[in-house]
Amino acid sequence: MxxxxxxxxxxxxxxxxxxxxxxxxxxxxxxxxxxxxxxxxxxxxxxxxxxxxxxxxxxxxxxxxxxxxARFPRLKRLSEFNLDAAPSIQPAQLATLASGAYLDAGEPIVLLGDSGTGKSHLLIGLGLAACEQGRRVRYISTAQLVNELVEAADERILSRVVARYGRLDLLCLDELGYVQIDPRGAELLFQIITEREERASIALASNLPFSEWGTVFPDPRLVAAIVDRITFNAHIIETGTDSYRLRTSKAGNRRKRAS
Structure with missing residues (x-):
């Protein structure tokens, strides 16, 4: 040629x-x-x-x-999580969740533990694994989601926003417990949870045990309803109370003093 x-x-x-x-x-x-x-x-x-x-x-x-x-704030993979620093987490459970079978069943994941114990790392890692399996994922903090819903309600586009979140395969909801939510915001958040109930998965991270969620949501009946829906058939992982970040910082300071 x-x-x-x-x-x-x-x-x-x-x-x-x-x-x-x-x-x-x-x-x-x-x-x-x-x-x-x-x-x-x-x-x-x-x-x-x-x-x-x-x-x-x-x-x-x-x-x-x-x-x-998905709008992850940073990329964290499950394979990078230090399981030695979180002995309460079973590697087999994490491997099972990484496979994504819970997404097909619409099962929730709840990560509970103090600040610095790896909840956000696991949440992002699960979301990233879901993305790589072809799933539609959105990561957002609880406060950001509530603010978005309130604005949508004020602009009379709430149903559109709720439907958009309903179409996700996985909603990664972080930092529940750091900011109190007013009654209106709590009711709007409940709509999102109800929209996804037993149909599409939510992965939620909180620094509070379930018994203290009443400090976040003002209505005891709404708290009970949210906990009931978020824990039904849920995979619950407790990351503990020992801050990995704090221990890492202390170890670094000790090495500096020794050098």
């Missing part, structure tokens, strides 16, 4: 790939063609390689988009 016909073919591939929205084929076809010629691949093998490159790249783009849409 002449250089001129190669150039024409490349231009034709580029135009067709743009029309069909196949950006990887547009950019990789020439390189893969050179490899195919060098390795004397058949036409079918070359076509398979080109299509596989497009599929792989498209999957990676979807994965990146899902992670960006």
């Amino acid at each position: 002449s250089a001129r016909s190669d150039e024409a073919a490349q231009a034709s591939i580029g135009a067709a790939a743009r029309e069909l929205r196949l950006p990887t084929i547009r950019t990789e076809a020439s390189r893969l063609a050179e490899i195919a010629a060098r390795e004397r691949q058949s036409y079918l093998v070359f076509l398979a390689e080109v299509l596989a490159a497009e599929v792989d790249d498209r999957g990676e783009r979807r994965r990146t988009r899902r992670i960006n849409d």
